[in-house]
Amino acid sequence: MFSAITITIYLAAWAFLLHTTVRRETMRTERLLAFIAFGNLFHFIAAYHSILSDSGYQFGFFKVPSLFFAVINLVVLLSSIRKPLHNLFLFLLPLSVLSLLLASMDLQTRTSQPLALATISHILLSLLAYSLLTIASLQALLLAYQNYQLKHKHLRGVMGLLPPLQTMETLLFELVWAGEILLTLSIITGFLFTYSFAEQHVSHKAVFSVLSWLIYAMLLWGRHTLGWRGAAAIRWTLGGFAALMLAYFGSKLVLEIILDRV
Structure with a gap:
């Protein structure tokens, strides 16, 4: 209902x-x-x-x-x-x-399985991190659309409803910064309380989570030191998001749908 x-x-x-x-x-x-x-x-x-x-x-x-x-x-x-x-x-x-x-x-x-308080904190941090970085990826797609339309001088339709390009980029990096901080806390609590590398699917999750963290860290470093923006920012944002989705949904897809184990 x-x-x-x-x-x-x-x-x-x-x-x-x-x-x-x-x-x-x-x-x-x-x-x-x-x-x-x-x-x-x-x-x-x-x-x-x-x-x-x-x-x-x-x-x-x-x-x-x-x-x-x-x-x-x-x-x-x-x-x-x-x-x-x-x-x-x-x-x-x-x-x-x-x-x-x-x-x-x-x-x-x-x-x-019953959930301990430490596990609940890890789940909440992960959900918040995934949520912010998902929003960042959608923002990156909107930014890509906006870049394409500006390049081809299509300034009508949806373009008229979007904020200026600089505002869109600033918002993208604010989302990535917030998501990266929460992802850091999620990974730390995961290593401290929940990850067991004896379980293969957990080790895969940890590896892809850390890979995603590294991609976002590189993006933020490039923005701060090299002034990355536009296409570079979009590619790195979407790359980090792809790794993050593989971290959770990749292992679950294999185990639950393909192997029907968990």
Whole structure:
């Protein structure tokens, strides 16, 4: 029921946002964000019931994305109060609906484990880091689109709704900085409390997480010392995001879907 309510709200908000964007109509952003926030509340409830089982919590391959996008939407909602991020919901709302549908169709029961406080802190830090860096990757895609349109002198349509290029780049690096700090804390808590290299899938997760951290660190170093921007910033941001997604979803895809082990 909660999933159905959330999907209805998200689709209505997405249709309204798409309509106003295409027609370049003015809108009350505050009302749109309040409507999405209402749906986001139901999204968290739906995600919670999806991963909750009688024996504990099940973080399955098709269940985690729903919680993942609930957190992302919350971060974008809060950030949109001061930053021009609401257009990201053109991407996020359809993906959120897809994640809810996948979670509702995943009826497989997997081994549940009780969660210690240290593990919970690691999960929360990871979710926040993944959320911010996902938003950064979407921002990078918007920046790539903006660069392409400016290069080909297409200044109408969606271009008129986006902030200036310099503002978009500044926002991108703010997101990467915040995400990198949280990713650092996530990796530290992972090594201290949860990673066991005797488990092969955990070692793969740790390796790709560290690889992602290194890519983002190189991006921030290049920005600070070499003045990286534009295409270089976009490539490194998306490269770091790809490694980060492989860290979690790659091992889960192999184990749960291909090998059906966990």
